[in-house]
Amino acid sequence: MSNAEYFERARSVIPGGVDSPVRSFASVGGTPYTVVRGQGAYVYDVEGERYLDFVQSYGASLLGHAHPDVAAAISAAARAGTTFGAPTPGELHLAEAIVARVPGLEQVRFVSSGTEATMSALRLARGASRRDRILKFDGCYHGHSDALLVAGGSGLAQQGLPGSAGVTAGAVRDTLVAPYNEVPVLDESVAAVIVEPVAANMNLVAPAPGFLEGLRAECDRVGALLIFDEVITGFRLGEGGAAARFGVTPDLWCFGKVIGGGLPVGAFGGSAQLLAHLAPSGPVYQAGTLSGNPAAMAAGLSVLQALSAGLYDELAARVGRFAGRLEKAVRTGGLAARVPSVGPLAGLFLAREEFAAPRNFAEARTVLGSDLYPAFFHEMLARGVALAPGAYEILFVSLAHTDDDLDRAVDAAHAAAAAVAARAS
Numbered sequence: 001m002s003n004a005e006y007f008e009r010a011r012s013v014i015p016g017g018v019d020s021p022v023r024s025f026a027s028v029g030g031t032p033y034t035v036v037r038g039q040g041a042y043v044y045d046v047e048g049e050r051y052l053d054f055v056q057s058y059g060a061s062l063l064g065h066a067h068p069d070v071a072a073a074i075s076a077a078a079r080a081g082t083t084f085g086a087p088t089p090g091e092l093h094l095a096e097a098i099v100a101r102v103p104g105l106e107q108v109r110f111v112s113s114g115t116e117a118t119m120s121a122l123r124l125a126r127g128a129s130r131r132d133r134i135l136k137f138d139g140c141y142h143g144h145s146d147a148l149l150v151a152g153g154s155g156l157a158q159q160g161l162p163g164s165a166g167v168t169a170g171a172v173r174d175t176l177v178a179p180y181n182e183v184p185v186l187d188e189s190v191a192a193v194i195v196e197p198v199a200a201n202m203n204l205v206a207p208a209p210g211f212l213e214g215l216r217a218e219c220d221r222v223g224a225l226l227i228f229d230e231v232i233t234g235f236r237l238g239e240g241g242a243a244a245r246f247g248v249t250p251d252l253w254c255f256g257k258v259i260g261g262g263l264p265v266g267a268f269g270g271s272a273q274l275l276a277h278l279a280p281s282g283p284v285y286q287a288g289t290l291s292g293n294p295a296a297m298a299a300g301l302s303v304l305q306a307l308s309a310g311l312y313d314e315l316a317a318r319v320g321r322f323a324g325r326l327e328k329a330v331r332t333g334g335l336a337a338r339v340p341s342v343g344p345l346a347g348l349f350l351a352r353e354e355f356a357a358p359r360n361f362a363e364a365r366t367v368l369g370s371d372l373y374p375a376f377f378h379e380m381l382a383r384g385v386a387l388a389p390g391a392y393e394i395l396f397v398s399l400a401h402t403d404d405d406l407d408r409a410v411d412a413a414h415a416a417a418a419a420v421a422a423r424a425s
């Protein structure tokens, strides 16, 4: 069957044909390719077409697809039974590996998605502080729990939705929203401030110097908890994530994506004292049948064990060079471009006229709302390079992307930009 046939059939039994909206190509047009297999930096679709993949499961894959260590860990775990409803050694091993790598983090509890991690962290913050309000930043995405589904980036932004139908006014009444990169003035009603320490769901926006430090100080001033949503940055920016990189220690961390090695996982954590508020020791309830799932724990541990400070440095250096060349290639192709990078994270903003690098969601949206990205996306796809099918997502470069792969992407970007520019003028 062709991609079109697969998608058509899927649409009759799965809403929109997809289990997560951004996969649907709704914001770029056309029909998604249906992936049958991945290998390292590449994915293969049902028609046998190969794509250099910059989606990498939106950041869940850091080693690249089907890494042999991860596959071996998963199959060994599967042979021993995949879920028991009792403690397993894998939970202990992954928790120890995470806590050992993140300075200031003492305990983590595993859940099954990033959404659950942020949702549970908020409940914990509210339960521990006995305060109701939380503050998030415009354009930051923290999963799809009700209280956090306002002013999210990512797929929400692509659909032009401020929030979501089905979320009651009551559910978001205690959610305050502030512009990214400006330290808000808080008061004593605020339980917690949640932030992506590097905003990676409004394309890529780096924290301005002093922003994270300012948040830490303002939270301390009013006794609010600071939550770093490190679902993307955790174990990708470096072993200690964004907290270690920027030298700002939050009260609570949320993790997901990389720590599951491609299986469904999330985790949230902080000091032992704060986590003591969670059931069974404390009054804040939180649970999960598949939490700490043995296969997911084994996959995540195999990833953390395959990583090292040297590899992070290597990846960051490779991405830094790539970002510079990509920006130049798009510019010489005839479009204005910004390719910001923070360590191994890279973004892509396209425009017709010169523009300043966006510092918040309002600025990002002005650039990302143009019709250039859909055209550029399809020109890249036609050249065998798969970007995320949405302008608000970043470029995920895995450890399996070689310099040659990245050179190919740069060449494709030059040609794609020229094609788009020719059509636009």
Ligand SMILES: *Cc1c(COP(=O)(O)O)cnc(C)c1O
Pocket (backbone or CB within 6 Å): 112, 113, 114, 115, 116, 118, 141, 142, 143, 144, 196, 201, 229, 230, 231, 232, 256, 257, 266
């Ligand atoms: C992906 C993401 C989430 C949600 O994780 P899911 O596993 O998709 O529920 C939360 N926060 C950030 C920053 C993310 O990028």
